[in-house]
Amino acid sequence: MRAHLQDFRRSPVQAVLFLVVLWLAASFIYGPIWSVLRFAFAPEGKPGLGAAAELAASRRVITAIWNTLVVTGLSIITVNVVGLFQVAVLEYLKVPGRGFLRFAYSTPLIFVSVAAATGYGFVYGPTGALTRIIQSIYPALPNDWFSGTFAVVFAHSFLLTSFHFLFLRAAIRRVDYATVEAARSLGASNMRAFLQVVLPVLLPTIFATTLLVTYKSLGSFSIPAVLGGQRFDMVSELILTLNSLRRPDMAAMLSIGLGAAVILCIVAMQYIERRGSFIGGAKTPVPIERVRIASPPMRTLVTGLAYLVALIQLVPIVLVVLFSFAPARSIGTEVLPSTLTLKNYVTVFSQDTAFVPLRNSILMALAAIAAGILISLFVVAMAQRVKGAVSNALDLTFMIPWILPAPFVAIGLILTYDEPSQLVFGATLLGGFWILPIGYAIVAIPMMIRFLRAAFLSLDPALNEAAQSLGAPAYYRFFRVTLPIVLPVIVLVSGMTLNSLMSEYSMSAFLFNVNNKPLSIALFEGARSTNPELAAINMVYIVLIMAFSLLTITLADRYGLGNGQEKR
Amino acid sequence: MTLKGIFTAISVSAVLSGSAAWAEPLTIYSPQGEERAVWITEQAKAAGHDITILSAGGSELFDRILAERANPQADVVLGLIDASMATLKSEGLFEAHVPTWAEGLPAVYRDDTDHMVYKFWQTPIVVAYNADVMTADAAPHSWLDLIKPEYKGKYVIGSTAWQTTRSFLVGMLVRFSDENGEITDVGWDFMSKLYENAIVVDSGDALTAAFVNGEAVINLNWFGGVGKLAESVGFTPGIVDTEGGTPFISEGVAIMKGTDQPDQAKAFVDWFGSPEVMSAYATEFGQVPVHPAAIAMSPETVQANATLLTPQDIDWDAVAPKIDGWIQKIELEIK
Incomplete structure (x- = not known):
């Protein structure tokens, strides 16, 4: 604390900024958390567990919790099967067309959230292309065959493999090929060598990715909302329903339950990460070589499966891109568009109703990023300059939203700001434009802090000392020495945040209103409409989101940030 | 500012x-x-x-x-x-x-x-039907008839966020209220059966689709909405003057x-x-x-x-404070 006081005496600006950040932490992190706890455990001011009892009595709540657990359990298995198979095909086996397969398997990186769910709905849904193809052969297939647990698990299986693609591929490359050769020289088959030699080395990474999948699946929101169908709820969706039924106490209680499950996952993940670190290969490992499958039928089978998986992942994307260039009337009537046009793109950029959600999303994301970067810079720079409990506490405070699911934060914001609040000088945020960008900023800051902290840690202190010895004051050193060095990181982390906020659904579904309807909500509404004009506009939105993701990921990859993420 | x-x-x-x-x-x-x-x-x-x-x-x-x-x-x-x-x-x-x-x-x-x-x-909230495929005799004569097996999957209940849906659900529920204005168990049983028998949707498009593909025949809707839907789908609507009144x-x-x-x-x-x-x-x-x-x-x-x-006698001022609770029960325990 004394170090801080000295720092503030040197620079009153720092003191003011410190107060501002403290106020932000109190208003937008502790305030909402306090509201959730208060509404869940003492809705009328008296402590009680009434909300929990009512949740337990509701058939729909119990079903939703059950659905969430079943979907998560099944997804863990299917995602691992698909993900491991993909990694084996790409890095362990010789399968023709590896470049193509790698491209197909990488699509979950850019085809995410509500955009992906809408794309799947477009292919497999009641009026989807695939549904109609199957129905022409097998007319008894019901329109809504693709719904419920099956649809959600199916979508998870092929959309949540991005962690396997990123982390497990990196891990298998670190396997010492000498061990595989040794096993084979002792008479083990390819399969056996993979299962008994390669797999055990991968196990810590598999655990880590499995927990990420669990975490994603527990909080899954847009996929069940779009694909689950009429009577299928998962927990996140139900929290939204409870909120709209004006039962904030039950919504708060359920979001605490979801939060607890997610935190448990993260704790387990960190435990395994720590324990797994001692498993290492040889000092000078022999790089892994892909093996040829000896038996021809087996080779055909594996190749066939590899291409089937690629097909499942590519078909929705190809159809979405194609139909974004098709006239609206061909949606739902043609399997492949017969004519191509740019009309849909013109509509999105020229018609107010179609353009407004795009504009809203960009504006809100930019506002959230600007605020988030400023706060993160302040927090990280302070932690660097003045070491101690206060800095650590502030840093940890802004990391809290990392372990809280979006519905928890959103319900907290709603409960805190649905009436005039002294925390924000008597304003009512709910129903206004700013509440959603505030929510975006809260969830974006943890990742910003992680990346900026890494960037600050790698700064050479000699640079700063040199500037200081030449007489440069603190702010001058910050703007002329530190900032230019961390600027690329700022740009990239901003790009990645913008990318995820463009299709952010969980926070948006709770906090949007007529003043700030974002792209993700427009996509969701379009996905549930049977109006082909809206479907056509949706295709354009998805293509724009994917193009944007591709751009940011390519940039991030080029600047080496992709590796940084793998250490997460 | x-x-x-x-x-x-x-x-x-x-x-x-x-x-x-x-x-x-x-x-x-x-x-x-x-x-x-x-x-x-x-x-x-x-x-x-x-x-x-x-x-x-x-x-x-x-x-x-x-x-x-x-x-x-x-x-x-x-x-x-x-x-x-x-x-x-x-x-x-x-x-x-x-x-x-x-x-x-x-x-x-x-x-x-x-x-x-x-x-x-x-506006009345009415029981209407597609007169091209259902006769007036076969159509329900009362709101309470809807739970009969012959109407299974033939009518649509929309989102409870819609004024129309809320109104007819309340119109049916108040028939089962006791002296304190609370709904009896018989009433909630009826509500469960009503939902089990229905096509439940939550978008206007899904509602229209149910009539377009011929599944739905009975339209529970506000008076003007009945004509609008019949016109857009292309059928002749019939309207029932229900026993027990229309909300x-x-x-x-x-x-x-x-x-x-x-x-x-x-x-x-x-x-x-x-x-x-x-x-x-x-x-x-x-x-x-x-x-x-x-x-x-x-x-x-x-x-x-x-x-x-014939109008159904509903005291909206008395019912209004209870509606939220009823809709919650329908959404969380019945639907």
Whole structure:
């Protein structure tokens, strides 16, 4: 604390900024958390567990919790099967067309959230292309065959493999090929060598990715909302329903339950990460070589499966891109568009109703990023300059939203700001434009802090000392020495945040209103409409989101940030 | 400073500089959408009222008005139904004003205690059917018939966020209320069966689709909605005068407390509910007004519709505070 006081005496600006950040932490992190706890455990001011009892009595709540657990359990298995198979095909086996397969398997990186769910709905849904193809052969297939647990698990299986693609591929490359050769020289088959030699080395990474999948699946929101169908709820969706039924106490209680499950996952993940670190290969490992499958039928089978998986992942994307260039009337009537046009793109950029959600999303994301970067810079720079409990506490405070699911934060914001609040000088945020960008900023800051902290840690202190010895004051050193060095990181982390906020659904579904309807909500509404004009506009939105993701990921990859993420 | 504040500042300075051309239009929240909103805006303009209508679903507007209570954006609320208006009034969001057309209005449509909410037109929520595939005899004779096995999968229940759905669910539930106004177990049993027997949807498109693909035959809808759906799908509608009565809902108008244009708001309300405007609207859209003078000036078909069905006796003021709880139970335990 004394170090801080000295720092503030040197620079009153720092003191003011410190107060501002403290106020932000109190208003937008502790305030909402306090509201959730208060509404869940003492809705009328008296402590009680009434909300929990009512949740337990509701058939729909119990079903939703059950659905969430079943979907998560099944997804863990299917995602691992698909993900491991993909990694084996790409890095362990010789399968023709590896470049193509790698491209197909990488699509979950850019085809995410509500955009992906809408794309799947477009292919497999009641009026989807695939549904109609199957129905022409097998007319008894019901329109809504693709719904419920099956649809959600199916979508998870092929959309949540991005962690396997990123982390497990990196891990298998670190396997010492000498061990595989040794096993084979002792008479083990390819399969056996993979299962008994390669797999055990991968196990810590598999655990880590499995927990990420669990975490994603527990909080899954847009996929069940779009694909689950009429009577299928998962927990996140139900929290939204409870909120709209004006039962904030039950919504708060359920979001605490979801939060607890997610935190448990993260704790387990960190435990395994720590324990797994001692498993290492040889000092000078022999790089892994892909093996040829000896038996021809087996080779055909594996190749066939590899291409089937690629097909499942590519078909929705190809159809979405194609139909974004098709006239609206061909949606739902043609399997492949017969004519191509740019009309849909013109509509999105020229018609107010179609353009407004795009504009809203960009504006809100930019506002959230600007605020988030400023706060993160302040927090990280302070932690660097003045070491101690206060800095650590502030840093940890802004990391809290990392372990809280979006519905928890959103319900907290709603409960805190649905009436005039002294925390924000008597304003009512709910129903206004700013509440959603505030929510975006809260969830974006943890990742910003992680990346900026890494960037600050790698700064050479000699640079700063040199500037200081030449007489440069603190702010001058910050703007002329530190900032230019961390600027690329700022740009990239901003790009990645913008990318995820463009299709952010969980926070948006709770906090949007007529003043700030974002792209993700427009996509969701379009996905549930049977109006082909809206479907056509949706295709354009998805293509724009994917193009944007591709751009940011390519940039991030080029600047080496992709590796940084793998250490997460 | 809010946008509205800025507008006010601009209009104040405009008035001070002697020009009224900058005056802010009256903001009206109403579930009246599309051509109806356009019609009202145009007629109002011709009568010298400068208004903008923000239209959205009834329950969305209701939530929005509640959310904006600290900082109201609307000057007038027009067209929310009985229960919603009763709740907003009990939240203290309205300003008292007795419209010029209150005289001669039947007592049920007036607000003699608070002088805030006055009703201007009414609509029954009806049981209708596709007369091309179902005879009048085969159609349900009462709302309570819907749970019969022969109607399984033949009718649609929409989102409980819709005013129409809420109204008919409440209309059925109140038949099972005990002396304290609470719903008996028999009533909740009925509700479970009603949902089990139904096609449940939550979007207007899904509702239309159920009729287009021929699954749904019975349409539980507001009177005007029945004709609209039948026309867009292409069938002849039949309407049942149900035993036990048909729930009627009426829509009201009220001035928001804290409006910065009270005089314009009052003038607009006085104009809108007048028999002349009501009968003109009835002529245009077939909506049945509640003011006897307006009914008398309306076309014959509208006059006939006014007495077509037997109303169910529902005390909306008594029911309003209970509806949230009922809908919660339906959503969480029955649906």
